Amino acid sequence: MSIDEMSPVPFYVQLADLLAKQIEDGTLKPRQPIPSEAYLQQTYGVSRGTVRAAVKLMRERGLVLTFAGRGTWVAEQQ
Numbered sequence: 001m002s003i004d005e006m007s008p009v010p011f012y013v014q015l016a017d018l019l020a021k022q023i024e025d026g027t028l029k030p031r032q033p034i035p036s037e038a039y040l041q042q043t044y045g046v047s048r049g050t051v052r053a054a055v056k057l058m059r060e061r062g063l064v065l066t067f068a069g070r071g072t073w074v075a076e077q078q
Contacts, residue, residue: 003044011046012053018044019054020063023074030076034064 001021003014022028035043040051055072058064066072 003046011050012057015040015044015046015050015054016057016061019058020061023063023077028074030074033071033073036071
């Protein structure tokens with residue numbers, strides 16, 4: 001799983017989709033934190049802004065919850 005640099009889909013959407021797939025397949029489990037911004041930047045070769053936009057999109061989709069001072073966690077799926 002990687003970011004396709006030639007795709008017309010923005011990097012942050014690709015990253016959000018990759019993380020959503022990890023939630024679906026159980027790699028990222030409910031009530032557990034998602035990987036850090038730094039880890040996601042290094043792993044996928046994207047900028048900090050791209051990671052933040054991807055996390056924001058995932059929050060809007062209801063996949064993760066962000067708690068001030070505690071980080072971003074996978075939401076319980078219904």
